[in-house]
Amino acid sequence: xxxxxxxxxxxxGKHYSFRADMKLNIWAIxxxxxxxxxxxxxDRHQDWSTPLRAAVALSPLLPSLLYVRSVARxxxxxxxxxxxxxxxxxxxxxxxxxxxTTALSMLEGVGGIHISRLQxxxxxxxxxxxxxxxxxxxxxxxxxxxx
Amino acid sequence: MKNRLRELRTAxxxxxxxxxxxxxxxxxxxxxxxxxxxxxxxxxxxxxxRLFKLPIEEIFEPEK
Numbered sequence: 526x527x528x529x530x531x532x533x534x535x536x537x538g539k540h541y542s543f544r545a546d547m548k549l550n551i552w553a554i555x556x557x558x559x560x561x562x563x564x565x566x567x568d569r570h571q572d573w574s575t576p577l578r579a580a581v582a583l584s585p586l587l588p589s590l591l592y593v594r595s596v597a598r599x600x601x602x603x604x605x606x607x608x609x610x611x612x613x614x615x616x617x618x619x620x621x622x623x624x625x626t627t628a629l630s631m632l633e634g635v636g637g638i639h640i641s642r643l644q645x646x647x648x649x650x651x652x653x654x655x656x657x658x659x660x661x662x663x664x665x666x667x668x669x670x671x672x
Numbered sequence: 673m674k675n676r677l678r679e680l681r682t683a684x685x686x687x688x689x690x691x692x693x694x695x696x697x698x699x700x701x702x703x704x705x706x707x708x709x710x711x712x713x714x715x716x717x718x719x720x721x722r723l724f725k726l727p728i729e730e731i732f733e734p735e736k
Contacts (some may be wrong), residue, residue, distance in 0.1 A: 527696055528693075528696075529696060529697060529698055531698055547684040603698075603714050604696065604697035604698050604701050605697070605701065605712070605716060606697070606698065606700060606701040606704055606710055607700070608697055609699070670709065670711050671710055672700075672701065672704075672709075
């Protein structure tokens with residue numbers, strides 16, 4: 526019988542497997558590195574044509590899509606309970622992030638709150654951090670139900 | 673849903689890990705089913721029934 530994918534193999538602890546972690550997260554690392562590099566390159570080459578700058582700016586999207594594909598495959602390889610836990614945690618993270626984004630834009634509309642860094646939404650760093658933090662929180666909440 | 677999974681497993685002197693391996697699920701899933709916090713899918717219920725050589729209704733019983 527095939528062993529199902531287990532979340533503890535990609536979390537710190539005695540079951541951690543570097544191989545499983547890389548298989549799942551390598552494209553996320555590539556996407557973050559590309560985003561950082563593309564930002565530096567765009568800052569230094571403001572004279573480049575718009576299509577070229579757009580291509581560089583959007584370059585992290587390809588590894589991001591590949592990351593989504595590896596997450597989908599990883600979840601598909603889980604057993605039914607783990608799959609349910611992970612999907613509920615993902616849903617919690619997505620809805621939570623949408624809620625935060627909406628709340629920020631509503632507060633901005635009021636004009637009372639002025640956070641300069643968040644004037645144009647959370648940005649990719651903020652969105653990534655929000656999704657990750659809410660995913661971890663969602664995981665803890667859903668896991669407690671089945672412990 | 674009530675079930676006799678723990679009783680059947682311990683009668684065979686299997687650990688939760690043994691049962692998990694034989695059914696292709698995690699130990700947490702076996703534990704969640706035994707503690708009645710999680711109801712298995714129909715395919716998993718059939719797999720368990722086949723493993724214990726019992727009809728499903730002799731392992732799982734809906735709560736009244």
